[in-house]
């Protein structure tokens with residue numbers, strides 16, 4: 001692996017942006033601005049129609065996990081009676097809330113005035129937000145999204161739009177602000193631009209060797225899942241990322257220069273293992289070049305291409321894409337997506353990551369894996385066990401034994 | 417009556433040429449299926465019906481609740497004996513299962529027509545949510561109609577509703593009688609389980625005979641020393657656990673179990689609905705609060721406190737279903753609130769694996785009983 005720090009400019013910009021986001025939120029909240037905690041799939045663009053502080057607990061948990069603080073925070077929630085079987089994102093963020101920000105790298109999120117969860121990633125999220133609802137005695141709006149086993153139904157689209165309208169009335173009522181649809185249109189416009197840069201960045205994976213590793217995409221998705229979404233800042237960031245990646249490729253610099261194995265990752269990022277895992281893989285000349293998790297951003301129902309939002313129909317556009325972002329859709333749609341990824345990115349092997357914390361993402365993986373093996377008999381697949389944010393449930397040795405066996409299978413299948 | 421094994425029962429139903437619908441828990445529209453002449457079996461807790469786990473771990477991971485595991489295994493073993501499958505968005509685990517089961521059956525070259533509705537979860541009192549829910553039912557009815565001999569009619573549906581009302585009232589009445597007369601609560605659980613696969617009419621006959629039996633028995637009145645507890649959870653505990661609870665000097669006086677009270681609590685009153693869709697809107701709007709019905713969050717704890725007051729309960733025993741996030745997210749809050757009311761909670765956890773040793777449970781239950789009695 002190259003000794004130079006990868007994507008240096010983008011990494012610096014990322015640190016700056018995330019620092020800005022957390023600091024700005026704190027300052028504005030202190031000044032008395034209305035604070036909303038949202039689930040990552042709640043359309044931030046819609047909330048841009050108001051002047052709000054937007055905080056995303058899932059994002060906060062991922063950051064804590066990446067900084068190796070997951071167990072410390074989760075234990076606080078566990079000591080309050082929350083089972084270790086519950087999603088680690090929830091336990092970590094609840095731990096931060098109960099500890100009043102103690103041990104969170106940013107001192108926790110500013111206290112919320114309103115909670116907005118959604119049910120399309122999972123309903124667990126609504127139960128998790130209900131804990132805050134009861135603890136803080138503040139309103140909790142549940143954005144109820146029918147699960148897509150197939151293409152989104154027209155009536156579901158209208159149902160979501162109606163809920164958006166309700167949400168707008170609710171925020172107007174709670175904040176005394178007037179909703180500004182023009183700002184939403186502008187945010188949508190920015191999101192369109194940002195996603196096209198993101199797609200340009202991801203497409204560098206098609207090169208041999210790949211211009212990126214999925215770990216790059218895991219790290220750099222963070223600002224999109226914050227209040228930077230829908231602003232020129234995120235467009236600039238993704239453009240910088242894509243430019244820098246392409247430049248490095250032109251210079252012949254690749255994350256795994258001797259790339260021998262091109263792998264696909266299915267599930268949430270293993271936040272506590274980003275560096276060790278990518279390093280260890282690189283030593284084996286293996287690169288996880290692409291991930292279903294980061295490919296979903298800005299797409300719908302397993303398509304790889306960007307779904308352009310229509311700024312002239314802001315609510316409908318956002319509702320149409322409501323089931324996207326982190327693959328909350330059915331088995332057939334996910335299988336189609338994986339099939340396309342294998343072909344387009346010339347994948348040698350698939351790593352299905354069974355995630356103790358996330359049943360919605362993991363429960364269909366055994367069938368997904370079987371279907372993938374059947375359709376692509378020469379592409380070996382493996383299932384490893386990970387908890388995306390709780391390192392206590394991760395066993396590196398076991399995981400790498402399986403990954404090494406996968407690489408061997410790839411070698412074997414090449415010899416046939 | 418001896419408990420009927422579900423596989424044998426299915427064979428009998430197949431011989432009688434019944435149309436069989438398997439429904440995922442928790443709260444399916446039973447009256448509707450009944451009025452369509454479908455024999456509906458709700459797949460709660462099939463632990464005793466499973467002889468192998470060959471299908472489970474081929475399709476789902478270990479960290480899933482026993483209900484999801486066992487129903488998957490059962491359906492994949494008996495797909496050829498069933499006509500239809502029904503599910504709704506009851507929880508995250510159940511959400512993924514219809515497609516997983518479809519895949520499993522496809523491997524056996526079997527296609528099972530399956531039906532799914534989305535139950536709105538944000539609030540059921542907005543005009544558009546009401547319309548959405550009603551439309552889901554209109555669609556369900558029209559999807560099922562081609563498969564049934566008679567066209568669905570409101571009259572037939574209303575008759576089914578009355579039958580279910582009678583049945584639910586009987587079940588609630590039997591519980592009251594058993595509790596009031598100091599019989600072991602095992603009698604209630606056993607009666608409920610013994611009739612679960614019978615037709616509604618036969619269930620009514622069975623429960624009426626049970627009711628008479630308990631009415632005519634000589635009873636001893638409860639002593640003031642006995643501490644009263646409520647059982648809560650998705651499934652009832654194994655009878656052996658109830659036995660241990662009672663042996664430890666506690667008396668079960670009611671339940672907040674999804675399979676029992678939460679399912680039996682409410683039937684829209686006669687004359688309060690004009691269409692099937694309307695009935696189900698009222699049915700779900702007024703449903704007994706449950707952690708899986710996300711819109712009932714705010715009413716749940718006050719209602720449980722009310723139940724505790726009404727039943728004069730001193731304690732609350734949570735029968736946890738391992739890996740059920742819905743219940744486990746709520747328990748710490750509930751425990752804290754009940755503690756404030758001086759009602760301690762005991763949290764027992766059960767998983768898909770057979771309980772081989774009840775002694776650890778006994779130790780905890782005895783300790784809990786001591787806390788209640790010295791309080």
Ligand code: SF4
Nearest residue numbers: 087089121122357358
């Ligand atoms: S990680 Fe999975 S279970 Fe946890 S909040 Fe996200 S979607 Fe839900």
Ligand code: SF4
Nearest residue numbers: 481483507650737740
């Ligand atoms: S026990 Fe919980 S997780 Fe399992 S099926 Fe029921 S609601 Fe779902």
